[in-house]
Amino acid sequence: MDIPDGEFSDLIARAIARLDPTIERRLDSDPEAHLELAVLTNRTYEETGRLLRSAVTSARAAGSSWEAVGSALGMSRQAAQQRFGHVPATPSPCTAECRQLVGLTAFNEIDQLNAWGRHGWHSVGYGPMFHDVEKSSTQWEHKRAVIGSRKARDLEVKGWERIGSMWFPWTYFKRPVDLPPEPGEPA
Structure with a gap:
């Protein structure tokens, strides 16, 4: 541009x-x-x-x-x-069982989050190439949108919960799914 x-x-x-x-x-x-x-x-x-x-x-x-x-x-x-090259990690709030998913990229993170979400894990924070996830008793869906985009506004209107503030150019969202988590963990 x-x-x-x-x-x-x-x-x-x-x-x-x-x-x-x-x-x-x-x-x-x-x-x-x-x-x-x-x-x-x-x-x-x-x-x-x-x-x-x-x-x-x-x-x-x-x-x-x-x-x-x-x-x-x-x-x-x-x-x-x-x-x-040196980005300080910021701890995410976590009130239950937590994990950090690492090695995530712009191309695989949503697929990974949704795989973990089917097993009851949801993102509570993120940073460069990682998401902190917390275990719950329901399945979760995750999405991301460009900050300030129509998609981001639409997700908020539809009740998706914003995760943290942003990681430019993305803002992340999650919502619970009314299903019990699948057993085990993603492969």
Whole structure:
């Protein structure tokens, strides 16, 4: 995707301005509005850094090499790996029997989660190439959608429960199925 720089800047500026709909009219007369704009822009900067780290992790989980990531971002393989290679794991809340499914990729994670879901396990958290799952007394279905997409909104309207916050570009959902879990564990 090749969006011209000016258009890209306009889109970002409009998104920041939408965070506080009053800021545009206050900029002409309120010095405090300029400070508030600086705060909003700084928060945007910090959030885009988190989104970039998540997007790189997503690219790696989809099979991209550090060479490809570095090339896409205009840096060397080594620089990309040094900057994005260390993602701290965040513990997920778990109140019962828990497991961590590892080695998951963008291409197999939903199939794996649904296989475990048939045996009564549901995701309670996730990170780069893993999901933490918790055992329950019912089967579960899992889905993912691109953040902010129509599919994500539709899943929420249909009662799917959001898991955690997001892992850019994905947000994950689950719902219980009114069936007892299959015995054993997935093969």
